């Protein structure tokens with residue numbers, strides 16, 4: 001694949017973040033959830049939500065492929081908050097590059113154990129990246145449906 005550029009996302013990327021987020025859930029999320037469950041997961045996403053999250057201290061790292069925002073990973077403190085890849089760019093190690101970037105920064109800031117709540121569609125990816133399942137966690141999606149998710153951790 002072409003070169004992947006990793007950079008921090010800004011407020012100006014909000015619309016592109018939304019497009020990636022919706023496409024990832026709607027297509028790749030279907031590996032583990034029904035169409036209705038994915039709709040409930042994606043329900044209520046807005047561009048302003050990313051702006052608000054950035055302003056609240058969440059860092060968004062973006063992957064740029066062929067001049068397009070193709071994926072993002074967000075994190076705060078010791079937690080990976082989100083990781084989404086546009087289906088056009090899946091299984092090309094884009095998420096792995098973003099996760100390594102976030103992990104490296106967390107490690108440098110003194111984090112000893114990284115935590116995240118993984119959607120079932122992402123569990124094989126995180127396991128391949130060295131995360132282990134601690135327990136199943138309740139997850140009430142924005143659309144109201146309750147889905148299964150998994151608390152996973154990795155020692156730095």
Ligand SMILES: CC(C)(COP(=O)(O)OP(=O)(O)OC[C@H]1O[C@@H](n2cnc3c(N)ncnc32)[C@H](O)[C@@H]1OP(=O)(O)O)[C@@H](O)C(=O)NCCC(=O)NCCS
Pocket residue numbers: 024025028029031082083084085086089090091092093094095096097117118119120121122124125126128129
């Ligand atoms: C999970 C996700 C982020 C992975 O992104 P990606 O860029 O395709 O992942 P990578 O190419 O870096 O995958 C690295 C390795 O993880 C594993 N992996 C990734 N996706 C996998 C899948 N669907 N099934 C099984 N293993 C998978 C593989 O070992 C893969 O290496 P390989 O392709 O050489 O076999 C992406 O599929 C996605 O956005 N899914 C939908 C949204 C989601 O569930 N996000 C997480 C929310 S908590």
